[in-house]
Amino acid sequence: MSTKKTDKASQVRISITHVSSELSFECPMAPEEIKAAVTAALTSATPLVLSDVRGHEVIVPAEKIGYVEIGQPTERRVGFGAN
Numbered sequence: 001m002s003t004k005k006t007d008k009a010s011q012v013r014i015s016i017t018h019v020s021s022e023l024s025f026e027c028p029m030a031p032e033e034i035k036a037a038v039t040a041a042l043t044s045a046t047p048l049v050l051s052d053v054r055g056h057e058v059i060v061p062a063e064k065i066g067y068v069e070i071g072q073p074t075e076r077r078v079g080f081g082a083n
Contacts, residue, residue: 011069
């Protein structure tokens, strides 16, 4: 069983109303697909359902979504070289 992250994963951060912390995970979907899923959940008032790169499902009620931030994960640099 591999826990290696996929190269095309998108970083997703979801703020939940009345909760001090936010959900943060990597989703294997493209940013456009995530945006479409969020838009569909908000317009139809149905829960937002996304999965992370390990296959776990994240379900958030549409009325509790504060904001959704979608981005590409940054590469981690190793070493002491200045670039």
